[in-house]
Amino acid sequence: MAAAAGVAAVVLGAGVGELTAALFAPSSSPIAVVGGALIDAAPGWAKELAIAWFGTGDKAALLTGIGLVLLAVAALAGLCEARWRRSGVVALIVLGIVVAMIAPTRADAGSSSWIPAVIAGLVAASALGLLINAVPARASAESAEDPGADAEPAASRRRFLGWAGGVAVIGVLATIGGSLARAGSAVATTARQAIRLPRPVVSAPAVPAGAELDIPGLTPLITENKDFYRIDTALVVPTVDPSEWRLRIHGMVAQEVQLSWSELLALPMVETTTTISCVSNEVGGGLIGNAVWLGYPIRELLAKAQPAADADMVLSTSVDGFTAGTPLEVLTDDRNALLAIGMNGTPLPLEHGFPVRMVVPGLYGYVSATKWVTDIEVTRFDRASAYWTSRGWSARGPIKLESRIDVPREGRGVSAGQSVIAGVAWQPHTGVSGVEVQVDDGPWQRAELAPAISDDTWVQWQLPWQAEAGDHRIRCRATDADGNTQTETEAPPAPDGATGWHTIRVSVGS
Ligand SMILES: Nc1nc2c(c(=O)[nH]1)N[C@H]1C(S)=C(S)[C@@H](COP(=O)(O)O)O[C@H]1N2
Ligand SMILES: [Mo]
Numbered sequence: 001m002a003a004a005a006g007v008a009a010v011v012l013g014a015g016v017g018e019l020t021a022a023l024f025a026p027s028s029s030p031i032a033v034v035g036g037a038l039i040d041a042a043p044g045w046a047k048e049l050a051i052a053w054f055g056t057g058d059k060a061a062l063l064t065g066i067g068l069v070l071l072a073v074a075a076l077a078g079l080c081e082a083r084w085r086r087s088g089v090v091a092l093i094v095l096g097i098v099v100a101m102i103a104p105t106r107a108d109a110g111s112s113s114w115i116p117a118v119i120a121g122l123v124a125a126s127a128l129g130l131l132i133n134a135v136p137a138r139a140s141a142e143s144a145e146d147p148g149a150d151a152e153p154a155a156s157r158r159r160f161l162g163w164a165g166g167v168a169v170i171g172v173l174a175t176i177g178g179s180l181a182r183a184g185s186a187v188a189t190t191a192r193q194a195i196r197l198p199r200p201v202v203s204a205p206a207v208p209a210g211a212e213l214d215i216p217g218l219t220p221l222i223t224e225n226k227d228f229y230r231i232d233t234a235l236v237v238p239t240v241d242p243s244e245w246r247l248r249i250h251g252m253v254a255q256e257v258q259l260s261w262s263e264l265l266a267l268p269m270v271e272t273t274t275t276i277s278c279v280s281n282e283v284g285g286g287l288i289g290n291a292v293w294l295g296y297p298i299r300e301l302l303a304k305a306q307p308a309a310d311a312d313m314v315l316s317t318s319v320d321g322f323t324a325g326t327p328l329e330v331l332t333d334d335r336n337a338l339l340a341i342g343m344n345g346t347p348l349p350l351e352h353g354f355p356v357r358m359v360v361p362g363l364y365g366y367v368s369a370t371k372w373v374t375d376i377e378v379t380r381f382d383r384a385s386a387y388w389t390s391r392g393w394s395a396r397g398p399i400k401l402e403s404r405i406d407v408p409r410e411g412r413g414v415s416a417g418q419s420v421i422a423g424v425a426w427q428p429h430t431g432v433s434g435v436e437v438q439v440d441d442g443p444w445q446r447a448e449l450a451p452a453i454s455d456d457t458w459v460q461w462q463l464p465w466q467a468e469a470g471d472h473r474i475r476c477r478a479t480d481a482d483g484n485t486q487t488e489t490e491a492p493p494a495p496d497g498a499t500g501w502h503t504i505r506v507s508v509g510s
Contacts (some may be wrong), residue, residue, distance in 0.1 A: 001135045001136070001157075001160060001161075001164075002078040002079050002081065002082035002083075002132060002135055003074075003075035003076075003078045003079050004075075004078065004164050005078045005080065005081070005082075005128060005131035005132050005134075005135055005160075005164055005170065006074040006075050006076065006077040006078020006079065006088060006128060007071055007074045007075055008127065008131060008163075008164040008165070008167040008168040008171070008319070009074065009077075009078070009092070009124045009125070009127035009128035009131055009167065010070060010071070010073070010074030010077070010092070010124045010128075010171075011074070011167070011168045011171035011172060012077075012123060012124060012127045012168065012170055012171035012174070013022060013092065013120040013121065013122075013123040013124025013127065013170060013171070014030065014031065014070065014097070014120055014124070014171060014175065015124075015170070015171035015173070015174030015175040015178070015233075016119060016120055016123045016171070016174050016335070017029065017030040017031075017116045017117060017119060017120025018030070018031065018116075018174065018175045018178035018179070019174040019177050019178040019181065020115065020116040020119050020120070020178075021178065022118035022177075022178040022179070022181040022182040023178075023181060024112055024115060024116070025103075025110055025112045025113050025115060025116055026107065026182060026186075026239065027106065027108040027110070027113070027236060027238070028103045028106070028109055028110065028112075028113035028114075028115075028116055028117075029116060029236065029319065030096075030099045030103075030116055030117040030120050031063065031066060031067075031070075032108060032235045032236040032276065033099055033102055033103045033117065034066055034099060034102070035059075035062055035063060035066055035235040036233070036234075036235050036236075036320075036378045037102050037106070038062065038066070038104055039062070039235065040233065041231045042393035043391065043392070044388070044391040044393060044494060044495075045392075045494070046206075046279060047280075047391070048492075048493060048494050049064070049131060051231070051280045051287075052280075052282070055286075055287075055462060056229055056230055056231065057443075058288075059137065059235055060190065061320060062096075063235070064233070073095070074124075076088075077091050077092055077128060078128065078132070078385070079097055081128055081129075081132045082132055082135060085132075085428070086129050086205040086248075086273075087123045088132070089126075089128055089129045090125075092121055092124045092125040092128060093115065093121045093122065093125045095121055095124075096116070096117050096119075096120050096121015096122060096124070096125075097116050097118065097121060099117035099120070099121070100114040100115075100117035100118045100304075101114070102117075102468050103116075103117055106320075106321070107318075107319070107321025107322075108238060108319050108320045108321065109318050115455075116293070122325065127167055129166065131160075131163060131164055134159065134160045134163050134164075134202075136153055136156040136157050136160060141164075142313075146275075151460045157360040162305070163507065166288055176320075181415040182212070182236075183357060184238040186350075187239065187241040188239035188240055188241060188242075188350055188355075189239070189350065190225045191241055191242050191243065191355075192242075192347050192354055192355070193349065195242070195347045195355075196344075197269075197294060197341065197342045197346075197347060198265055198269050198294075199269070200270055200271040200294055201269060201270065202268045202271060203271050203279075204272060204273050204292045204453075205269040205272075205273060205453055206453075207221065207222075207453055208451040208452075209451075210386075210450055210451055211449050211450050211451045211452065211453060211459075211460070212450070212460065213422060213460045213462055215407055215420060215422045215462060217405070217406055217407040217409060217422075218406050218407050218422045218423070218424075218460060218462075219404075219406050219423075219460075221290065221453070221457075221458075221460060222273070222290055222291060222292065222344065223289035223290050224292055225291070225343055225344050225349050225352070225441075226474065227289070228291060228343075229278065229286060229287045229288065229289055230351050231278045231280065231287060231365065231372060232322065232351075233320070233322055233387070234320050234322070234371075234372075236255040236278055237350050237351050238319050238320045238350075238372045239350065240319055240355055240356055240372055241263060241356065242261040242272065242354075242355040245260070245261045245355050245356060245371065245374065246258060246259065246260055246261075246263070246374065247259040247268075247339070247356065247374055247375070247376065248374070248375050248376070248412065249301055249302070249304075249305045249376045249377075249378070250305075250375075250376075250377055250378070251315075251379050252307055252308040252309070252310070252378045252379060252380070253305035253306055253307055253308065253311075253376035253378050254306035254308070255304060255305050255306055255367050256305065257301055257304050257305045259301070261356075262508070264279060264314070264339070264341065264356065265341070266295060267296045268296070269294055269295060269296060269298075269341075269342075270294075270296065270297055270336060271292055271293065271294050271342075271360075272292070272293050272295075272336040272338060272361070272454075272456065273290065273291070273292050273293075273453045273454060273456065273457050274290070274291070274336070274338075274359055274360075274361045274428065274456045274457065275288065275289070275290040275361075275426050275428050275456065275457045275458045276288070276289065276290075276291075276359060276365055276369055276428075277289075277364060277365065277399050277426070277428075278364065278365050278366070279365070279366050279388075279393065279397055279493055279496065279497050280493045281402075281493065281498065282493060282498050283402065283498050283499070283500045283501070283502050284404050284405070284410075284491070284502040284503075285404075285498075286505070287294075287392060288426070288458070290445075290453075290457050290458055291343050291344050292342075292343070292344050292345065293338055293342065293343060293359045294338075294340060294341060294342030294343075294345075295338030295339050295340035295341055295342065295356075295359065296338065296339050297336060297337065297338060298314075298337045298338065298339050298340075298360075298376075298394075299329045299331060299332045299333070299334075299337065301339065301376075302314075302328075302332055302378070303329055303332075305326060305378065305431055307332070307378045308378070310380065311328055311380060312327065312328050312329075312380050312381055313325050313326065313327060313328055313378075313379050313380055313381045313383075313384060314326045314327075314328055314376055314377070314378055314379070315376070315377045315379050315384045315386060316358055316370040316373050316375065316376050316494070317370070317373070317374060317375040317376075317377070318370050318371060318372040318373055318374065319372045320372060320375050322370065322371075322387050323386040323387045324358070324365075324366060324367050324369070324370045324386050324387065324388075325367060325368070325369055325384060325385070325386035325389060325395060326358075326363065326367055326368045327381075328378065328397060330360060330362065330363060330368075331360065335360075335361050335362065335429055335456070336361060337358070337360040337361065337368075338358070338359045338360075339356055339357075339358060339373070340353075340356070340357050340358065340359045341355060341356055348371075352371060353370075353371025353372050353373070354372070356373055357369065357370060357371040357372065357373055358370045358373055361428050361429040361456040362398055362399055362428045362429030362430070362456070363397055363398055363399060364397035364398075364399055364497060365395060366386075366387070366388045366397060367386065367388075367389075367395075367396065367397035368397070368408075381395055384397055392494070392495060393494065393495045393496070394495045394496035397496055397497065399427070399428050399497065400427075400496075400497040400498070400499055401425075401426075401427040401430075401432075401478055401479075401480050401484060401486050402425065402427075402478065402486065402499075402502075403424070403425035403426075403432075403435050403461075403476045403477060403478035403486060403501075403502060404423045404424055404425070404476075404502050405422075405423040405424060405429040405474060405475075405476050405502050405504050406422060406423045406424065406508045407420060407421065407422040407423065408421070408474075408504070409504075409506075410504040410505065411504075411505070411506070412506065413506075413507060413508075413509055413510045414467050414506050414507070414509070415467070415508070415509055415510060416467050416469045416508050416510050417466070417467060418459065418464065418465075418466060418467075419464075419465045419466070419467040420464055420465055421437055421439075421447070421461055421462065421463045421465045421474055421476075422447075422460065422461065422462040422463070423435075423460070423476060424427075424458045424459065424460055424461070425449075425458060425461055425463060425478035426457075426458035426459070426478075427478070427481070428453055428455070428456050428457070428458075428482040429451060429456055430455060430480045430481050430482060431454075431455035431459075431480065431481035432449065432452065432458075432459050432478050432479070432480055432481065433449075433479050433480060433481045433483070434446060434447075434449060434478065434479040435447040435449060435461040435476055435478045435479075436476065436477055436478075436479075436494040437463045437474065437475070437476045437479070438474070438475050438476075439441065439465065439472055439473070439474050440472055440473055444477075445463060446463075447461040447462060447463040447476070448461060448462050448463065449461050450462075461476075467508045468508060469509065469510035470507070470508055471505065471507045471508075471509050472505070472506055472507070472508060473503060473504070473505050474500065474503070474504050474505075474506065475501045475502060475503040475504070477501050486499070487499050487500070488500065488501055
């Protein structure tokens with residue numbers, strides 16, 4: 001019961017902490033502060049493992065983990081308090097203070113970032129001090145199990161459980177209230193709904209006839225926003241009010257450039273269709289998507305800023321402190337590297353970088369696709385190191401040539417007879433010239449390649465297949481527009497992207 005007192009007290013404290021944060025310091029919820037600090041402190045392999053195990057559920061997994069550890073700490077604090085008065089209470093206050101000290105170090109912390117954790121600690125400690133007094137003495141609790149004992153201990157036990165349960169329920173309600181308040185009060189949500197995107201002066205390239213193959217189970221050519229993979233270090237999605245958004249381009253430039261949201265909106269917008277991928281995408285994985293992006297070419301802004309001749313890198317920074325280092329030449333050549341505000345016809349969804357992000361054809365997201373971007377510094381690779389580069393990932397991250405089998409699905413049954421093998425292949429900004437498929441140890445067969453939207457997008461492919469009963473291994477490999485064929489050599493995602501041939505096993509019924 002002492003452990004239960006600890007748990008109830010901490011649930012209340014955490015809930016009040018979340019609610020206070022939602023109302024007064026949105027980015028400084030104590031749980032998010034701890035989670036964010038853990039994410040930033042985690043070594044590269046830990047992030048890789050988290051994505052390999054949980055995919056885009058990595059954040060939910062981290063929050064669950066933090067919750068479980070917190071509950072264990074809470075139970076322990078309760079037990080200590082029962083044994084050594086004030087020890088548990090003091091521990092909870094210290095815990096609150098420690099989190100309050102971490103809070104201001106987070107990139108998006110406001111001046112009151114320390115308050116929610118202090119309040120959470122004080123509330124949890126007070127609740128524990130009171131609840132522990134209501135725990136029935138051990139001897140009488142035991143005698144309550146004895147059917148002959150009088151009703152008094154059972155009543156006091158019920159009373160304790162009532163108090164502890166009530167405290168925990170209030171804590172849960174406060175947590176729910178906090179998340180509702182956060183969602184409802186987010187200026188970004190309201191502002192986003194009111195935005196009418198400007199018309200592009202250059203529209204997205206038309207989707208050529210036949211580019212979208214009509215094959216059930218094949219990934220659509222354009223990924224809908226709701227289906228687009230999401231990868232970032234932001235435990236709480238940053239909410240940026242566009243009217244307060246500013247971008248500063250500085251560093252090794254002749255002319256510093258500043259841009260507000262309304263100034264950006266007034267610039268001639270360009271639409272592109274670009275496939276972006278995460279470096280953590282395993283061979284055959286789904287951390288890749290293709291969207292129509294609306295934005296202003298970054299090369300135009302850099303032309304205004306006039307980078308110094310010896311600069312070779314652009315360090316972009318997000319409101320939440322994430323950074324990416326992009327080769328300067330990729331942002332100044334003629335490719336459509338965008339400061340994007342729109343995704344598939346809508347303003348950027350909050351989790352995809354609202355109001356402004358970068359989208360760069362040909363590079364993995366970790367070196368180019370900064371969401372919630374507010375700062376662009378022209379610098380050099382030997383002077384600056386970006387978020388993932390400091391954690392062991394390659395400084396440069398061109399997307400590697402890959403292909404994936406979508407149909408049939410690994411492990412699903414296929415019926416014998418006329419069937420089809422189909423998938424997607426990509427080498428953004430170079431283009432794909434062919435895909436070959438091998439069934440079992442048979443010859444490599446040329447798949448039919450559908451037309452691509454552009455060199456910046458993935459392409460669909462298909463191969464008719466006379467499926468014979470039995471177990472089969474199917475694999476594929478792509479060749480890019482420069483004539484390079486995908487390597488068979490298997491490499492893990494770290495440090496610069498996975499390679500190897502996507503291989504699936506299917507069993508064909510008779
Ligand atoms: N602010 C911020 N931007 C970020 C990241 C991040 O952690 N924080 N992650 C990058 C990575 S690793 C990838 S793969 C892409 C993913 O973009 P998406 O979530 O819109 O698909 O965003 C990039 N931009
Ligand atoms: Mo990524």
